[in-house]
Amino acid sequence: MNRLASWKWLALLLMVALLIGLGAWCATRVYRPQLEELRQQLAESRRGAEASLLVLQKQNAAMVELEARAAERARQGELLQARANQAAQQDYAAATRVMLEPSPAGVDACEAARLAFAEELRRERAP
Incomplete structure (x- = not known):
């Protein structure tokens, strides 16, 4: 009897192992396509993230370059x-000097200013 009981336990154990194996095999057949699809999505997401990171790095480098150019233009x-x-101060001083010159008596003020400025231009352009 003892021997018969041990065979029953062994058969029961083999049956349980067979059922567990069959269940695992069925689960892999059902879930493997889903897992493969998820792996592909993960790979695509990682590639997209890497591409986005590269674009972001290029944009950051371009921004740094643009900021440097802007700073240089501001300095210039x-x-x-x-x-x-400085040039305007010199011109302003010359205009003030011309306007302070006394105008000849009996001459229209506008005509005197025109003559004075014409004389100043002649002096500036003379070699």
């Missing part, structure tokens, strides 16, 4: 503005 603009202000 300040230098040009300082030169223009």
